[in-house]
Amino acid sequence: MKKKIVSMLLTSAMVVGLAACGGASSTESGVTNGQSSGQEGSGESAQAEGSGERQTITWSVIDVNAGVNAVGDYADEIIQQIEDYCGADLDIIWYANDALSEKNSLALTSPSTMPQIMSWGGTVTGDVVSAAKNGAFVDLNNYIWDSEKYPYLSQLSKEVAANLTVNGQLIALPRTRVVGRYGLSYRQDWAQKLGVELPENATPDDVYKMLYAFTYDDPDGNGVDDTIGMEMTLYTGPFDIIQTWFGCGNGWQEVDGKLMPVWTTDEYFEAVEYIKKLYDDGLMPADFYSRPTDSWSNGCKTGENGVFIDVLDSGKRIWQYFEADETYTASVVNPDEPATMNLYGAVNGHTLATAGYNGFFTLSATTLDTEEKIEAALTLLDRLCSPEMLTLTQYGLEGINYEYDTDGYIVDLDAETEDQAAVELANNYKGLNQLLTFLPSSESSTGAIPIATNKFNEAQDAAYAAALPYAELNPALSYLVGSDTYSQVGADLDEQVTAARTQYICGSISLEEFKNTLDSIRSQGYDTIIEEVNAQR
Incomplete structure (x- = not known):
């Protein structure tokens, strides 16, 4: 047909x-x-x-x-x-x-x-x-x-x-x-079975409880310790989304009337500590930093993971995968029905906006x-x-x-x-x-x-609309284009920040070493970038 x-x-x-x-x-x-x-x-x-x-x-x-x-x-x-x-x-x-x-x-x-x-x-x-x-x-x-x-x-x-x-x-x-495309999606039937569905205004703690249950409470009911709460690969974009839940913004944030990189704020470190706890508690794959991005979403599709944090339309495609004839996945609540994904969106009143x-x-x-x-x-x-x-x-x-x-x-x-x-x-x-x-x-x-439209498309459109009012824009994006220093070294310095964050989350460096690395990145040119960005306002 x-x-x-x-x-x-x-x-x-x-x-x-x-x-x-x-x-x-x-x-x-x-x-x-x-x-x-x-x-x-x-x-x-x-x-x-x-x-x-x-x-x-x-x-x-x-x-x-x-x-x-x-x-x-x-x-x-x-x-x-x-x-x-x-x-x-x-x-x-x-x-x-x-x-x-x-x-x-x-x-x-x-x-x-x-x-x-x-x-x-x-x-x-x-x-x-x-x-x-x-x-x-x-x-x-x-x-x-x-x-x-x-x-x-x-x-x-x-x-x-x-x-x-x-x-x-x-x-x-x-x-x-x-613009309002990023957010959190989760395995609805797993959450329903374990009683950890996210409330209307979920907090990071609510998400933690869900991830913990998805990891340790046997959400698929097979009696085997074979699930991990959150899908993750070497692409660390999901961490950027999680950071917004703590109010540190998207890339840059206004602090005391001045635009600053989010990694200079207290909220950023609160978010990184949260992510590190997710990692330390085994709620994401221990080897995420070596998992290729072309296998991303496979964990949710195959039942290893129950939470996917990135674009909401990926959550929709996982749901479609569950219902497709050749990859049909039964609900753990009602085996006569297919598994489902909830395209939830923002957490704590925040999510990441696209450019x-x-x-x-x-x-x-x-x-x-x-x-x-x-x-x-x-x-x-x-x-x-x-x-x-x-x-x-x-x-x-x-x-x-x-x-x-x-x-x-x-x-x-x-x-x-x-x-x-x-x-x-x-x-x-x-x-x-x-x-x-x-x-x-x-x-x-x-x-x-x-x-033609159907429930998948309708859920995606509703999720986009719901996420849009909470999507955090990058207030420095247009100014970064006009920064000479950023055009020369900004991409490399951004990669260094991301790498240091991953190293700290995985325990390769201490908090003091992490902060020292960020200070070094500022001295390598980011302080000049900050000056050039704010000079344009």
Whole structure:
């Protein structure tokens, strides 16, 4: 039986999960798709005004599929439809996610051959800021606010735009994400069986009691000591979320009228002591620091763990895993029903906010050396936000990859099948969602596609809405972009802070050594960063 698509955000959420965790390990494909055809666009083409010929746009794109991107039997047809609709020919260069930073850094050293559009992960820092100050990228302020030419790009949030601005120039377009996306999800049936369901306004102590019960009170009822409360890998983002529960903010916090890194606050150390207690009491995997991120969520899926702290849509996907035919997991309360996840969200009135984006696109000021080329690239990015292109890049071809049911909703022909040939249909369009900015927002973009909803999607949307009022934004994000010192050494110093935190939590260093390390990090440049951030306010 065909399976109806049930998530308005499925594709974008999957990509975010991969980006946040470092992505799946893959090899640089080194191949290009959609070489210039020289064919003029159809009547629906959005060829840039004033252009005498159709431009070929070179684009470095993140490969999260180990080289299997747009390689199916109908891939060329899909690329051709994108080109005709957007009025430009595509020359795509796929870069493995774990090689992206190195490849982009190399590209910056050869301005004359830089891809015209470049994909980046995370937020604007380091090499990007330095390159922007040297004039490497097009100032998009001069273009995208024209709502007639760019009806989708022009709806970019001014707050998010500020985080992509260097010296007053908007140097990138974001891959937009839900702001209230982070939180806590937990195994509902385990909590119900043990009587430790979280109350409406849960405290860190409530979470501790749940984790302890999930670890030591045999939540699966098999009589074996084989469960650990909280899922954790070497990606320590969950610790950043837990820190917000204690009121220390997201990355930076205002203290006595001055913005300071959270690791300079008393609340931070209270949070770290809490996390250390979770570790010392065996409520998370003892070897989390060596567990690869590509196995993240497997602990909850296989019944090792009952709490997952990160994006709430991952909790939803664990729940879907429990109910899928091939991975069906029975509830410990009622074996005739499937196991469930509660997408709980904020704890103690706090959770982490996203930056409003994860990853971004820059436009080269050297290889996009004419107005026609710049407008062709921006028209391409804008047109990819249309319902037609959102559907094509995420679901493929009607009649081949999907069809509409009697209610007008998309039915995915690639899903729920044991026929390998049918599964491989997704190769027609796989990876093309990496071309999308999802502007004006990921919700409105995917909402433009007629996709059926159900309890999973409804629970996710409700969890996002509930988390949003408590999501702590990083108040220094736009100022960090303008800090010269942060662009040079900030990423390395941040990694040192994270590493020292892990070492203290695991008992490798003492509290005094931990604090001394943080003091050393301040002397290595962070005090200067603090000064530069506050000087901009």
